[in-house]
Amino acid sequence: MKATREAFGEALLELGEKNPAVVALDADLSKSTMTLAFAKKYPERHIELGIAEQNMVGVGAGLALCGKVPFITSFACFLVGRLEPLRIAAAYNKTNLKIVGTHAGLGIGDDGASQMGLEDIAAMRALPGMVVLQPADELEAKQAVLWAAAHDGPVYLRLTRQKLVDCHKPGYQFQLGRCDRVWAPQPEPKHYQATIFASGGTVGEAIKAAQDLTARKFAAQVVNAATLAPFDEEAVRQAAAVSERLVTVEDHNINGGLGSAVCEAAAAAGVGVPVVRLGARSFGESGMPDELYDKHGLSAPHIVEACLRNL
């Protein structure tokens, strides 16, 4: 059980040894974004730019244009808040820039609303060619970081401050643009009353909800969407074919993120299955992560209710 930002820090260290082109850039948050270990081991490949994120995007793009593999890091909200350089220097220029937004969502807890990136997926999904990844646990986060480093093009990695439960078995292999099922009742039913789509910080809650539902003889499975762009539309079509409803749960604004991606895919496939979306409907606030997940409707009891509710 680890925060995905911790897994990122470890993977970055590993990459530093494997690939001399890897460079890490910070905007005064290296202790929080977990680039500090890399910075200590490879000081000549660490660039501290101070509290100036838009410049960091441009500097990262320039490094990428000269063959480096730069990872620019800050809180998700502070990075994606600089959307214009991300639009031009990263996406339009198709630079090989790795954009790492940590401290995503309500899950950061007591720092409160101004530090919570809740709009970043929506913004980044709208940039052509931008890959948007949100790993759900340590194993997946490490693989996603290594994948991002090997991929030629801009990638946005959305990571958590809080620790996440392990939802993947040791043999798991991350695949770009593929959802994976992380929980199903045994024996597997042919038909589900609900398929729950979750991503990042909400996957653990979704699994808890599915376990609770199973105990109540209600058939539910959990699908993890680690890639938000390009989105796995086929996974939605397949889930819709065997489910009475789809439920989405995300630590992000209700608009523009996972719930929207699932609705778009369901509508495009012409499946007549209702989609119940759970996500933030307001700005965040201070509190403990579990309190916030509960208050904003992302915790297991809310997911259970979304599966059982009469539509």
Add this chain to the structure above:
Amino acid sequence: MTTATATKTDLKKTAAQLRISIIRMIEAAGSGHPGGSLSIIDILLYLYTQVLRHDAKKPAWPDRDRLILSKGHACPALYAVMAHCGYFPESELMTLRKLGSPLQGHPDRLRLPGIEASTGSLGQGLSIGLGMALAGQMDKKDYRVYAILGDGEMQEGQVWEALMAAPKFKTANLTVIIDSNNGQIDGHVNEIMSLDPLADKLASFGWDVKAIDGHDFAAIAGAFPADRTAVGKPRAVIAHTIKGKGVSFMENQIGWHGKAPNKEEADKAVAELAKGLS
């Protein structure tokens, strides 16, 4: 790669020819930015023919010098110089802003080999240039990076973030050139949002600053020494220029920032410029 030293007269003649191309391109496109293209063309011509280490046949050469036109709206000037240097046939200039043309309304590196960064959203080029300069430093390469910004563009906050950062890293391989033509869409820069005293500001940020007449080739030569000696600091060249330079009715006229001449206006401009060819 051009290393031959051209005479001042040759440069002036070539500049006049390129100014004619700029006018004709924008006329043909029916839109574009003549004012800021005419103000920067002398510097672009000098850099591409006398200073930059580059090869039109090898636009991806890793050791080339990099020039970023951050004030991307002046790309007619850049395209004219690139065609002059052989990056593409001069006949292509007339496709500016047309559907499918590599000569986009603002520079696009993925459509036109030789463009170092796609720009046009102001304020970003110096940061990108700094990243390139840092990569050169890390790799112990001796290529140089030049970023050309407009003076109006200096109002963007990101520019000052980059200006603050470069001296920290002692990127002596980075030069920022400010095309100080005192014009922007809504009026004169010193009235819209003054940058004064710009040289003092840049120097206080840790830059090696030089202010020159951006249309005087002897002055331009002095600002871009051929010997590539580093001064231990990033360099800033404030080029005092005239918006619309070379066309009497465009000079210092804010209205010509982003307006295409019609046939009659273009003919008149070309007739004036043609006098500089002989």
